[in-house]
Amino acid sequence: MLERFISVSSEEEALAQLNAHGEELQILAGGTDLMVQLQQSGQRTRRLLHIEKIPGLQKISYNGETGIGALCTHRQIVESTLLAHYRSLRQAAAQVGGWQTQMVGTLGGNICNASPAADTLPPLLVHDARITLVSQARGSRVVDLEKFLLGRRHTDRHHDELVSGITLSQPPERGSDIYIKVGRRSATEVAIVGLAACVALDEHRRLIEDVRLAVCSVGPVPKRLYEIENLIKGQEISDSLLDEAGEMLLELIEPIDDVRASKKYRAMVAPRVLREAITCCAQNASG
Amino acid sequence: MELTFKVNGHPERLELEGHETLLDVLRDDLNLTGTKEGCREGECGACTVLVNGRAVDSCIYAAMAAQDMEIETVEGLATSDGLNSLQNAFAESGGVQCGFCTPGFLMMLTALLDKYPHPDRVQVRDALSGNICRCTGYAQIEEAVERCIRQRTIE
Ligand SMILES: Cc1cc2nc3c(=O)[nH]c(=O)nc-3n(C[C@H](O)[C@H](O)[C@H](O)COP(=O)(O)OP(=O)(O)OC[C@H]3O[C@@H](n4cnc5c(N)ncnc54)[C@H](O)[C@@H]3O)c2cc1C
Ligand code: FES
Ligand code: FES
Numbered sequence: 001m002l003e004r005f006i007s008v009s010s011e012e013e014a015l016a017q018l019n020a021h022g023e024e025l026q027i028l029a030g031g032t033d034l035m036v037q038l039q040q041s042g043q044r045t046r047r048l049l050h051i052e053k054i055p056g057l058q059k060i061s062y063n064g065e066t067g068i069g070a071l072c073t074h075r076q077i078v079e080s081t082l083l084a085h086y087r088s089l090r091q092a093a094a095q096v097g098g099w100q101t102q103m104v105g106t107l108g109g110n111i112c113n114a115s116p117a118a119d120t121l122p123p124l125l126v127h128d129a130r131i132t133l134v135s136q137a138r139g140s141r142v143v144d145l146e147k148f149l150l151g152r153r154h155t156d157r158h159h160d161e162l163v164s165g166i167t168l169s170q171p172p173e174r175g176s177d178i179y180i181k182v183g184r185r186s187a188t189e190v191a192i193v194g195l196a197a198c199v200a201l202d203e204h205r206r207l208i209e210d211v212r213l214a215v216c217s218v219g220p221v222p223k224r225l226y227e228i229e230n231l232i233k234g235q236e237i238s239d240s241l242l243d244e245a246g247e248m249l250l251e252l253i254e255p256i257d258d259v260r261a262s263k264k265y266r267a268m269v270a271p272r273v274l275r276e277a278i279t280c281c282a283q284n285a286s287g
Numbered sequence: 288m289e290l291t292f293k294v295n296g297h298p299e300r301l302e303l304e305g306h307e308t309l310l311d312v313l314r315d316d317l318n319l320t321g322t323k324e325g326c327r328e329g330e331c332g333a334c335t336v337l338v339n340g341r342a343v344d345s346c347i348y349a350a351m352a353a354q355d356m357e358i359e360t361v362e363g364l365a366t367s368d369g370l371n372s373l374q375n376a377f378a379e380s381g382g383v384q385c386g387f388c389t390p391g392f393l394m395m396l397t398a399l400l401d402k403y404p405h406p407d408r409v410q411v412r413d414a415l416s417g418n419i420c421r422c423t424g425y426a427q428i429e430e431a432v433e434r435c436i437r438q439r440t441i442e
Binding site for chain 1: 342
């Protein structure tokens with residue numbers, strides 16, 4: 001009989017299982033999404049491939065670029081000194097549920113679950129995250145996070161692939177980043193609106209040299225806001241510029257009514273969060 | 288399939304199907320009903336236990352994922368001398384009313400104090416953000432933590 005729960009302790013073992021039975025296997029990392037989904041659906045037939053204990057995927061490293069293993073937990077990210085310059089990511093990880101969720105929930109799980117409200121996705125997007133996928137048959141490939149996220153709970157992962165890690169771009173000089181989450185009970189509540197910004201100033205610390213923005217919870221997939229970035233780049237921050245950016249934001253997002261907030265509230269709060277994020281980053285970068 | 292692990296220091300061996308939660312195994316197979324079931328979806332913290340020292344919501348943790356691990360539940364806190372200092376502090380500060388949430392709070396705080404013996408108030412609140420109590424209003428629970436830290440410093 002095929003086992004319902006297969007535990008592997010190395011990447012090679014995981015890839016061999018995925019190669020042989022990928023279509024029937026459901027990867028289980030910390031299980032903070034999957035176990036809830038399994039219990040709610042009463043589904044007991046899927047076979048679980050438990051990867052949580054693969055030591056090679058639990059590390060945060062730096063050699064020329066910053067890499068985060070797929071199995072790094074949110075708590076690990078919050079406490080990592082190597083991620084000091086990725087404040088937005090640490091801020092997001094610190095707001096993924098309570099400590100119990102953060103101690104077990106992984107970055108790879110947050111990405112692969114591809115929830116419209118996934119908190120780590122906006123910060124990862126502003127740091128141009130790239131996802132490494134590995135399979136036994138085809139080796140490894142690297143995909144931009146943006147291209148990896150295909151839709152609500154839908155990614156570009158093939159059945160035989162494992163997400164092994166995430167790499168981030170160098171943080172810009174004279175830059176600062178932030179993640180702002182609006183939720184009813186900030187720590188454990190899923191985001192009503194989440195927005196990450198990364199802003200770098202020019203040598204005179206006056207003009208915005210580089211800006212990257214991304215949102216979650218206001219559309220089916222977390223996404224970058226390139227149109228607003230292009231509007232702001234090269235400009236000096238002013239009230240009118242921020243007003244214009246806020247209006248543009250409303251064109252770019254698709255807020256909906258749900259149990260957590262109304263469409264109207266989301267549309268009201270999102271431009272304010274954008275304004276606050278850009279202003280804070282510019283202030284921090286100027287100091 | 289077989290699960291072998293240690294619960295409060297005792298080796299256990301069970302036959303499971305594979306999808307069971309750690310909470311159900313503790314309560315139904317091992318009769319350790321001190322760990323409570325509140326929401327069954329990771330929101331309330333009533334089911335918090337320690338898995339190799341990490342505080343996890345056992346209602347959404349796969350029992351099979353605890354293979355070869357050491358589990359600590361609220362039943363393991365008291366010693367032969369009676370309640371431990373954290374439990375005593377809860378009793379003395381009025382941190383227990385209906386008591387349903389208490390095992391979860393005790394286990395989360397055990398994990399916190401193991402790692403940070405002198406947490407500040409912000410850390411305590413942060414660590415407890417995944418534990419819900421509908422009776423005490425939390426003030427007494429915070430007071431219990433402070434009382435426990437004072438007591439442990441004296442000892
Ligand atoms: C009470 C509670 C509160 C929460 N609050 C938040 C919140 O505020 N914000 C938020 O963003 N999320 C929240 N979550 C969701 C969840 O905790 C996160 O998404 C977490 O990061 C998921 O990681 P995991 O390891 O537990 O994933 P799992 O549940 O193990 O897996 C999630 C999905 O990803 C797949 N997967 C996991 N790892 C890999 C891999 N390496 N390669 C390929 N596929 C993989 C799995 O097959 C599954 O489909 C909350 C969950 C709970 C229970
Ligand atoms: S019963 Fe597990 S968190 Fe509520
Ligand atoms: S004492 Fe009753 S829920 Fe906490």
